[in-house]
Structure formats: C-alpha cells, structure tokens
Amino acid sequence: xxxxxxxxxxxxxxxxxxxxxxxxxxxxxxxxxxxxxxxxxxxxxxxxxxxxxxxxxxxxxxxxxxxxxxxxxxxxxxxxxxxxxxxxxxxxxxxxxxxxxxxxxxxxxxxxxxxxxxxxxxxxxxxxxxxxxxxxxxxxxxxxxxxxxxxxxxxxxxxxxxxxxxxxxxxxxxxxxxxxxxxxxxxxxxxxxxxxxxxxxxxxxxxxxxxxxxxxxxxxxxxxxxxxxxxxxxxxxxxxxxxxxxxxxxxxxxxxxxxxxxxxxxxxxxxxxxxxxxxxxxxxxxxxxxxxxxxxxxxxxxxxxxxxxxxxxxxxxxxxxxxxxxxxxxxxxxxxxxxx
Numbered sequence: 001x002x003x004x005x006x007x008x009x010x011x012x013x014x015x016x017x018x019x020x021x022x023x024x025x026x027x028x029x030x031x032x033x034x035x036x037x038x039x040x041x042x043x044x045x046x047x048x049x050x051x052x053x054x055x056x057x058x059x060x061x062x063x064x065x066x067x068x069x070x071x072x073x074x075x076x077x078x079x080x081x082x083x084x085x086x087x088x089x090x091x092x093x094x095x096x097x098x099x100x101x102x103x104x105x106x107x108x109x110x111x112x113x114x115x116x117x118x119x120x121x122x123x124x125x126x127x128x129x130x131x132x133x134x135x136x137x138x139x140x141x142x143x144x145x146x147x148x149x150x151x152x153x154x155x156x157x158x159x160x161x162x163x164x165x166x167x168x169x170x171x172x173x174x175x176x177x178x179x180x181x182x183x184x185x186x187x188x189x190x191x192x193x194x195x196x197x198x199x200x201x202x203x204x205x206x207x208x209x210x211x212x213x214x215x216x217x218x219x220x221x222x223x224x225x226x227x228x229x230x231x232x233x234x235x236x237x238x239x240x241x242x243x244x245x246x247x248x249x250x251x252x253x254x255x256x257x258x259x260x261x262x263x264x265x266x267x268x269x270x271x272x273x274x275x276x277x278x279x280x281x282x283x284x285x286x287x288x289x290x291x292x293x294x295x296x297x298x299x300x301x302x303x304x305x306x307x308x309x310x311x312x313x314x315x316x317x318x319x320x321x322x323x324x325x326x327x328x329x330x331x332x333x334x335x336x337x338x339x340x
Contacts (some may be wrong), residue, residue: 001090027134029184030134030135030311032137033185037095038104038106040102040103041130057121060118061118062074062115063116065281077102106316108137115134115212116131118132131267143283144282146274147189148234166298174196175195175196175238183203187249189202190210197225199222202225203222204216206218215327242283247271247335248332249332254329254330256328256331257325260293260332263332266333268336270335271293274317281303281304292330293331296322300319
C-alpha cells in the first residue's frame, strides 16, 4: 500500500516543500545551491483564466523588512512576454504548470535569497496578492542524491544489485535522511528506488497524476520494506564529494563508446561515471550543453543554467538513454582523480 510521509511543524502542513498555515501565510525551505519554487496559484473560482490571455499580468517582487523602502522587482510577465531583473535575471522563471499557476522558480538559491516574496496577479481592476517567505539553509546537504537505473531499463535492480550499481558510480545507496534533505532542496523524481534501509521510496515536490495523483500532498512516497532478493526497482545513490576533475574532452570528431573510453585513457584520465557528473553538476555548478558518453555507456549532459535548447526552465542532468555503442554521435566526459 503506497503511503505518504507526513510532516507537521507547529500546526503547519507540508505542501510541495512549503509550509502553509491557516492564515494562508506560506514558508518555503531550500538548501543553498538548490532550486526552489515559490507557490502562487489562483483560486478555483477565480475568473483570471487563462494566463495566456492578453491583459493578465504577473509580478513577483521582494518585500524589504523596512517598510519605508521600495519593493525589489524580480519578474514581470504579460501574456507570453516575461522579463526578470537584477540578480534574478536568468535565475527566475514562472513555473506555469497550468493556466492558473503563477509560481516562481528560483535557481541556485543562496542565503541572501532568504526573505519575503510577493506574487501579484492583475487583470483590469482585479488583483490577487500572495506572500511567501523563503528560508535558505546555509549548509546544504553535503553531497548529491541521484536516481540510477541500468542499461537493462527501469525497475531491474534487487537490493543487492542496487548496492553494486551505486558502487559502480563511485557512490553508496542513499539513506532516508539524505533523500529527505534532497527533496527539501527541490528534488523531484517519479520512479521508485531503493534506500539503504531496504525501503523503496521516491520524492515528489510537484504532485501530478503519474506520481500519486495531482490531489495528493508533496513528500516522500514510500512502498515500505521490500524483499531484497525478489523485488526490483531503481536506486537512489549518494555521492558526498568530487575528488578530482570532471571535464568535457575536446575532440575533432564524435566517438563510439569504445573510442570514448580510449580517448579519456589517452588523456591520462578515465571515462566519467554518472556519479561524477551529478557531483560536478550539483556541487560545482558544472554546465555544458553537449551530450557525452559515460562509463555505464549512457549518454547525458549537465545543465546548471537553463536556456533555450538546453533544458529551458529547469536545471538538470539530462539523460538521452543507452544508445548503440557503435554510434559516432557523441563526445565524452572524462574524470581525473585527485592525486594524493
């Protein structure tokens, strides 16, 4: 029976990584370096739909503690036209999950982003106002949690296979606390995976139909303890640090998988693992819009600064699958271990 982790704090109810009290005041939490979504949504009976209509305007701003000071404008949207300002230019985007969603996604938050944010939606003389207080934890999770499935496809690992899969990525099977902290930092994944206590869970920050239903709460959804030998799922791995240099190897031509392995060896390095890529992306902000081979023969690329044609709107490690190893369509990411 699928269960949902419920967390209560001083009568606050957890909703999409956000605590909302009975007065509709909202607090959002994030770890430094993560992405966070500040909720702003029209009521079901509101006439302010659809968002794409001419004349509907969304404005996000920061409200200073000193009320005598002016608000800091963050983002303004009118129809299909959106503009962000100042330090939020290129970091702030409207989520736009549907026609009533005015939620704001901020990338790579820092402690200085903590504060009160205001969402205003206008149409003619009508106005909807919603405030969100963002609290950014100065110490993020000391590492990165990432989902993993092998070349065989999804849901093909028993617990013992999952342990070996993470080891092959220079990582370990994640703990519940590590997955929980990653979820608080915005980690959202719709496929269930093993944790080191033998439970199978997955993190949801954006409830939707394929992930337990759009009417459900956000949280860690759990299948509970499973048979470690017979049950088969994906796995969540944890890599604490990147002890070395992760890099894209410049090559004049695209490579087959075997050529990619050899190219890294010729550069006095090794072909990088999925764990190396996630650690470089999450812990060091590595960003490159080139798909490259990794050690498990998958092809991926890391985007920390979303832009047109490069994971627009979402920072992520993009996965292109496990193509034919003889295809000469991709470059390669290499890794040089740190010398001790």
